[in-house]
Amino acid sequence: MSTLTFPGSLPSPADDCEQLHKAFQGWGIQRGTNEGLIISVLAHRPAAHRREIRRAYAEIYGEDLLKSLDKELTRDFEVASTYLCCSLLALKISPLSLIFVGFWFGAQRAVLLWVLDAAERDAVLANEVVRKWSPGNRVLIEIAVARTADELFAAKRAYQARFKRSLEEDVAAHTNGDFRKLLVPLVSSYRYEGSEVNTSLAKSEAKMLHEKIKGKDYNHEEVIRILTTRSKAQLLATFNDYKNQFGNPINKDLKSDPKNEFLSMLRAIIRCITCPERYLEKIIRLAINKMGTDEGALTRVITTRAEVDMKQIKELYYKRNNVTLYSAVKKDTTGDYEDFLLALIGHDDA
Amino acid sequence: MSTLTFPGSLPSPADDCEQLHKAFQGWGIQRGTNEGLIISVLAHRPAAHRREIRRAYAEIYGEDLLKSLDKELTRDFEVASTYLCCSLLALKISPLSLIFVGFWFGAQRAVLLWVLDAAERDAVLANEVVRKWSPGNRVLIEIAVARTADELFAAKRAYQARFKRSLEEDVAAHTNGDFRKLLVPLVSSYRYEGSEVNTSLAKSEAKMLHEKIKGKDYNHEEVIRILTTRSKAQLLATFNDYKNQFGNPINKDLKSDPKNEFLSMLRAIIRCITCPERYLEKIIRLAINKMGTDEGALTRVITTRAEVDMKQIKELYYKRNNVTLYSAVKKDTTGDYEDFLLALIGHDDA
Incomplete structure (x- = not known):
């Protein structure tokens, strides 16, 4: 079950766009009302409505919402977010940008991922991990196993639309040995x-x-x-x-x-086959317990599961750790990032 | 391009159903007007219209068109066609029926396959071959390579709906060695x-x-x-x-x-990757040239390609063999089977 909360009567996509457009002007420069406004809009709209907002934004302002978000990012994140944004917008990027992969942390990354459709988000996450794949990485397992067969297929279609290649060929070309023997059929099978x-x-x-x-x-x-x-x-x-x-x-x-x-x-x-929620609880637990927090994993699981089974994951987290996920995230994160994640996982602690 | 010919103004599905219902009464007992009527209806209707006929037939007569076709088959084909029909209707069958696989020849098989949607037809063909797979069999290659990625995916969905298993797991479980290493990713990749x-x-x-x-x-x-x-x-x-x-x-x-x-x-x-039409021309050529005719291959290629690229296959056949495919099929087949195949490949010889 989802942890997303949203108004019973949603504002029109055009109204939401107007709020967002105003808010972007101050994004990333200092923490204030603008960031709160962005979070209050985007973190409290269901997927179909976010899709409508993105479509309306492009119509009204002639620019992809992702690009507008990206434009206002602080200088520290500029190159990394440009990479992510290029990736999101399916533009060509220079291999140099790859070295900034490590910086895709924080609120910006979470918001950018959240704005995407579930299938597009999985495609972007899969592409990131395929490019910098290492045996310890578990993202492909989540995408191949914790999704339904049709969700995985939708992600593969989104991958092709965005990257002009198949997920299968990229996984096959960037992995090797036994890992390849396991991962290629894992992402291929319907x-x-x-x-x-x-x-x-x-x-x-x-x-x-x-x-x-x-x-x-x-x-x-x-x-x-x-x-x-x-x-x-x-x-x-x-x-x-x-x-x-x-x-x-x-x-x-x-x-x-x-x-x-x-x-x-x-x-x-x-x-992940036996109980995806339990598996994902562990991913979150390890991300939070890690020295310095694994923001990549934390952001990924929260943005991909908030509208799916985050309620069960929260319950399992509480049972396992004797502390609510809300408190743990609050303690482990700061600023806009904290606010955004907490908005997605919700106050209704187990 | 398709070789299918049909009236500019198609009869209603209900009218077609009425004609078919009458015709079935005499099917298979002796060659006569009834068989000609079935061919004149089914071999001259595009896929979407055939789908409508099947739907209307079930509504009007309370029975699947395939089952009605099957009921009127001659005794010689009864068990084999029951197997095929069970397979088509996704019913349970006894392993004994498998020994009759070799008898699925002739007009009945062609008509039964033709009545199916392209994806269902591929699912049935794939299932047949997986159950009796041998290294020389090329059916899975046709289905995996001569179709578009979306057609292959549609066949995989139809396979699951019909057989309650995935094509991937069946191919993986029924093949072995190097063939398995090649065929499983071949049918899995999107x-x-x-x-x-x-x-x-x-x-x-x-x-x-x-x-x-x-x-x-x-x-x-x-x-x-x-x-x-x-x-x-x-x-x-x-x-x-x-x-x-x-x-x-x-x-x-x-x-x-x-x-x-x-x-x-x-x-x-x-x-098959380089030029599927040339590949399929060869399958037809070998089927016709084989002592006794490989009716399984001939029926398969004609029923699966009549509405896709049979015109190109016919042209290639003529170039390669200096005889039209029409003449070759006419010479090599007889009776209702001949009439049905000729109706699908059309008179307009290259």
Whole structure:
């Protein structure tokens, strides 16, 4: 369930545009009423209305809302945000800009991501991570597994429209070894989403997984085939059968070497299939607990899940940490960034 | 271009249904006016109108048009057609029926396939071949490569709706070895379809393909990655560059061992990417030239391409064989089957 709150009677997109246009003038120079105005508008409008605002803004002011947001950013973020904005606007960029990837933090990034449609947002996030991919990165898993099959497909269409290439070819070209063998089918498969389960198949594939895991043959093509092509309902049955037949949850058996990044990725995929909310709670927890906060991960999960299952993630966060997510984010962030994230996750603490 | 001919002013779907309902009573018992009536209706209606006929038929007679067609089939085809019909109607079938797969020939099969939407037809064809897959079978290549990315995706959706599983998981579970490594990404990728070409990438990937082919490393993951993920426009540039850099067309270099089925599959994929019409002309030619005629292939290509590019395929057939496809089909087939195929490919010989 969503944590987004918005007025019962929404202002017209044109009225919202006018408010935003006024607010942009002061954005980023000093914290004040303008930033509050931007947050009060954008953080309290559902996706369809934000799309309307973006369309109306382009009509009224002849400029993409993203570009206007970008224009008013402070100098510190200028190059990085230009990169992001170019990426968002599907413009060509120089490879030099890539070195500023690390600076896409804070309120600006959160607002820019939030303004995008869910599919466009996933496309931008996937493209960022593909360009600077490392085995520890989990963004592709979120996009491939925590979305529905149709949401993943929509992201792939948005990726092509924006970057003039397919997500599949970029993932295949920028990853390697076992990670490629796992990630390419993971982002390629259009999984079946029905609830039908073949119990004898679950039994035989649980056995197959167990044999490969027991033999430390973690990258075996059968392991990859099962995890990347079977439906989530079928996989849940397989994981349950695994535990019933062999005693341990499958992820416990995959913990033989905590430093092995491939094993860690397999576990992440299995966690994300089993319970995406629990998986995402952990991503947020690690982001907050990290020295200096992993703003990239925090922003990503909050902007992508606020309208999906943030309520469940908040509840799980509270159960796990004995502190509300609201308090944790409040403590760990500052300024416009804090205000924006808190507006998205809402006050109604678990 | 299509070879389908139909009246400028189409009868209403209800009128067509009435004609068909009358005709079915005599179908398959002896050749006569009833069969001619079925052909005159179904073989001269565009896809959208056939869809309307099927919908109207179900409304008026309370039964799927496919089932009605099936009911009137002769005894010889009964079990086989029941299998096909079950498959078409997404009903459960007994494994025993599979042994009758070889009998799905003739007019009945052609008509049943023709009544389906293009995506449903591809789903049924793909499912048939996955269940009885052998390395020499080319149906999955046609469906994955000779269709647009959106057509392939529509076929995958239709596959899920009908069989309650994904095409990807079935291909992955029923193929093996190098064929699986090639076919799973081939049916999974949502290729970019734009015309943009990266010439330096074409150059470097042509070089990579040449190195692997020279080293007889045909199943190398880079070869598979390039062929299964790059856009068709990009691949055409790569193949051209290959010829320019290294002297031979890529497919000539892949002919080192004519008996190697994997090499043969790679060549088929490359031919199908380079010019699907030429590839399909060859499928038809081989089907006709085969002792006894490969009716499965002939029916498949004609029913799937009649409304797409059969005109070009006919022209290529005439150029290659010095005989019109019309004459060749007429000579090689008989009865209702002959009449139906000729109606689809049309009299306007190249």
